[in-house]
Amino acid sequence: MLLVAVAILASCKEDEVVDEAYAAQEAIILDYLQENDLSDSTQKDESGIYYQIITENRSGISASTGDVLSIYYTAQAVDNQPYDAVTNNGSNEPVKMQFNTGSIFPVGLDISLGLMEEGDTAIFYIPTSLAYEGLDELSSIIPANSVIIMTVELVGIQSETEQDSEETLMIEAFISEQKLDSAIIDSTMIGGVWVRDTTMYLPVDSVELLPSGVYYKRTEEGQSNQTVNAGELADIQYLAYKMESYASGSSFDGTTGSDFFSFPLNDQAVITGLDAGVDVMEREERALLIMPSRTAYGASAFVTPRNRKDYLVEKDVIPTYASKVSPYQILVFEVELLQPQPIVN
Template sequence: MKNFPPFIMVLLILSFISCKEDEVDTVAEEEARIQAHFDSLDVDVSISESGLYAYPIRAGGVPSAGFVLSISYKIWVLGADSASTSIRSLDTVVVKKNANAIYPIGIDEALSYMKEGEKWGFVLPSYLAYGDHAFPNVLIPAGATMAVELELLDVRSENDILDAEVSAIADYVTDNNLRDTVTYPLNQPEMLANGMVYKRLKAGTGATPQSGQFISVTYEGRFLDGTVFDRAPNASVFEFYLGAGSVIPGFETGVQRMQLQERALIVIPSYLAYRESAVVIPHNITSEVADLEIIPSYASKVPPYTPLVFEIEVIGIN
């Protein structure tokens, strides 16, 4: 170990003490800010082991075994003018709790307090919120303490979700005339037992791909309403090993039915696609959070529990 002159050692010790005091002051300042917030409210506050502050705004509802929640929210930086800096959800947000699919993590914990029909308020210390990340476009600085109000509108199971998706997929087949053999003369759409739909658009040749083979495809990914969320055209061929788990299960299932040079339309329920995906609150920092690799990149494109439509052409099997 290097030996420092005595006066240098004194400076190093003083510097270390100063840094520790700064850390304590930062934590103390955050705690004081939170305490001041609750001093201004006439509510019963509970504090979890992790440090989440929770209080009911509107009680009610009954417990449910379901874990897929429809919520609305309002969120703002604690201490800021909530009237001008708060962000509300524009639409109902669907999330799966206790699945590491909600950011910030404090909101995932907050939802465990709630029953259907209830509204609660929470305060998230910075380490349960966004930590050292800053999002200037929504006026969230680094180290921000966040206040949030959550309303739990509906609770469902994943089976409930799948039942609704099966109906939506059947409507898609009807609304897009996939049974029209004039427009699509090759075959009727196949309704697979797993909830998928397979419709051949252009005939192929040869055998179907086998697990372990290297597959080259072009594709376009759409939602049921026709919105395109991803594509790999001829200039950007997508390649993968079949059976390696590098693509969503429904995509692999569809490709396994196809021949070389075949083009097909494949409709996939969410449980064979991105399932709960990931939700960022507020929603308008989702792309930034994906860029920081806090959530997977696909989550910035595909909302939770979203059936998908892929138009795929197999251009290589090796």
């Protein structure tokens, strides 16, 4: 009985600490609203977030779990300068994220988006318990235990099916721009006669759409009928690009020199797009694999501040891949399937 009494007492003290911390955060919000004459225009959500709708779209739709949202935003701590922003200034694309699936950090932003309708602009006052509580190393840009103010413009709500369709159009445009299915026809005058010269961009085959949804383009033939079976090790060299960075040659991941990457084929050890592409390749073949996000990292994770992703990985807030790949990122892989490589102990 004594142990039970001690446990109850300890629990009560913890609740008191939590209540006091929340009360302190709420006091900061209420003081800020009063000082800026915003109290009458601000509402409180049951989560503890205060908010005001600045621009309301009365005919807009609300987001459902799993929807893909497109937003512009500015984030700052109370009485501080913005630490992150993507603004609707005519030159920026909105950022995308998946609603209510644990794919958005801080969680206060995820909750806030559920209070909006498509076309709305709103300001949210998010207590630290729903923002950056405990992440002390962010204090250089976000003071510890800060209330966070986020101004958000919700410009689009899509289903994942609609997102897939949008990505298909983007990939087809990429294939056309990169002339992956085309020949360049040029003419040169030789001895007073015009001679047509045909030079192929990335010869061998046209782009093929695999059942998985991956677009496959063989760029160099391999050894006929030398393939990798399910469960066998596939040894590859590769470079991975975000589709918009492919033309500039800026890869975000890959092997270097004589290094190679080895994985068991079709054993869920890698993203499905890589499995699907390598599955149709022959050894010593080179190919280009264009992967819609559903065959790559899908919704990944949206985080702000975006320039502290490595720290958030270190703290297990987001997975490692989310530090490199944004939500709904179309990827392009240049892959060479090697002959079996010796295992180095």
